[in-house]
Amino acid sequence: MKEKLSRRQYIEYMENINPAIVMSMRTMTEKAENIAIVTHMHPDGDAIGSSMGLFHYIRYTGKTPTVILNDRYPDSLSFLAGEGKERISVYEDSPEKALDAIRRSDLIFCLDMNSFGRAENLEKALRENRCPKILIDHHLNPDAGEFDLVFSVTEISSTAELLYHILMSCPEICGDASRLPVKAAEALLAGMTTDTNNFSNSVFPSTFRMASELLGAGIDRDAIVASLYNNYRENRFRLMGELLHEVMKITPEGAAYMIISKELAKKYDLREGETEGFVNMALGIKNVRMSLLLKEEDDRFRVSVRSKRGISANRCAALYFNGGGHELAAGGKLLKEKDLDGGGPEKAASYTERVTGKFLNDIQ
Ligand code: 5GP
Ligand code: MN
Numbered sequence: 001m002k003e004k005l006s007r008r009q010y011i012e013y014m015e016n017i018n019p020a021i022v023m024s025m026r027t028m029t030e031k032a033e034n035i036a037i038v039t040h041m042h043p044d045g046d047a048i049g050s051s052m053g054l055f056h057y058i059r060y061t062g063k064t065p066t067v068i069l070n071d072r073y074p075d076s077l078s079f080l081a082g083e084g085k086e087r088i089s090v091y092e093d094s095p096e097k098a099l100d101a102i103r104r105s106d107l108i109f110c111l112d113m114n115s116f117g118r119a120e121n122l123e124k125a126l127r128e129n130r131c132p133k134i135l136i137d138h139h140l141n142p143d144a145g146e147f148d149l150v151f152s153v154t155e156i157s158s159t160a161e162l163l164y165h166i167l168m169s170c171p172e173i174c175g176d177a178s179r180l181p182v183k184a185a186e187a188l189l190a191g192m193t194t195d196t197n198n199f200s201n202s203v204f205p206s207t208f209r210m211a212s213e214l215l216g217a218g219i220d221r222d223a224i225v226a227s228l229y230n231n232y233r234e235n236r237f238r239l240m241g242e243l244l245h246e247v248m249k250i251t252p253e254g255a256a257y258m259i260i261s262k263e264l265a266k267k268y269d270l271r272e273g274e275t276e277g278f279v280n281m282a283l284g285i286k287n288v289r290m291s292l293l294l295k296e297e298d299d300r301f302r303v304s305v306r307s308k309r310g311i312s313a314n315r316c317a318a319l320y321f322n323g324g325g326h327e328l329a330a331g332g333k334l335l336k337e338k339d340l341d342g343g344g345p346e347k348a349a350s351y352t353e354r355v356t357g358k359f360l361n362d363i364q
């Protein structure tokens with residue numbers, strides 16, 4: 001059951017934030033000189049929210065970590081990264097500087113990613129640095145063997161929520177949310193909010209507990225929601241209109257898909273992060289069982305997959321789109337040369353129809 005943790009899952013969840021493991025994390029942090037925080041490529045609200053949440057917490061305990069990203073975060077998340085920005089290193093902007101920051105680290109946190117490969121160009125440097133590494137993540141199938149300490153809970157809203165519960169059991173916070181640095185609390189609330197799509201999916205009792213405690217501690221949720229959702233450029237909504245009206249297709253098997261070609265992206269001057277949430281829209285249609293959004297890039301299509309209960313987006317992404325993620329929300333890619341015989345949007349459309357047809361027919 002999705003809405004309720006089974007007893008076993010609940011125990012696992014509690015074990016994963018066992019105070020002894022949290023204390024090991026604290027000791028490792030105290031010993032380290034150069035701490036790196038790394039998250040997945042194309043960082044979203046949870047990736048940036050959890051990274052900045054940990055950043056502000058560690059800074060509050062007396063050390064300043066470096067946040068290392070493969071590529072830039074979207075403008076819509078800059079309100080989270082404003083303070084501490086000088087400590088964010090982006091490979092896309094300055095490859096050597098980012099790699100060097102990883103090489104120099106003597107403790108690395110990987111957040112919101114289940115394998116080094118999810119950090120794209122940072123993967124090799126992450127593997128080569130043999131320093132202690134700590135994983136804090138909520139994706140399926142984590143590469144746990146690569147880490148010295150693992151906090152992995154898959155039945156939780158977000159990495160931000162998992163980190164919140166970890167920090168709450170740290171000695172200086174001691175279960176009192178008002179002791180969290182405000183910037184950390186805001187970043188964690190924002191991360192949880194985006195990964196739950198503003199409380200519409202993957203919400204558990206612990207998620208509401210977190211929200212309630214943070215609101216009780218005086219965090220301004222209205223301001224966070226306004227920054228996240230009422231701050232887009234007009235173009236996003238014009239593109240959304242065209243996608244829903246002209247582009248979206250629904251197959252007889254119940255797969256809805258939209259392809260944003262390079263031309264369409266250019267027409268709307270589309271920027272990173274501006275299609276956030278688009279893939280969820282078609283799930284509002286009664287007969288749709290699964291929704292896909294494909295975004296064309298030079299050599300590939302980036303793919304987002306969402307599904308309704310009983311259909312595994314994770315499995316579909318793993319089987320047909322070189323990816324994975326969560327049971328009902330996953331992502332991946334189609335390489336033009338390897339997967340589509342060098343084709344573009346039309347090939348991607350016929351491929352998507354064929355594989356989703358097979359996938360949904362096989363489930364029935
Ligand atoms: P989104 O569609 O929002 O980009 O991603 C949905 C979920 O799938 C996120 O939790 C994300 O981390 C995960 N995801 C996205 N792309 C990939 C991918 O290429 N590989 C894997 N393993 N997970 C992905
Ligand atoms: Mn996440």
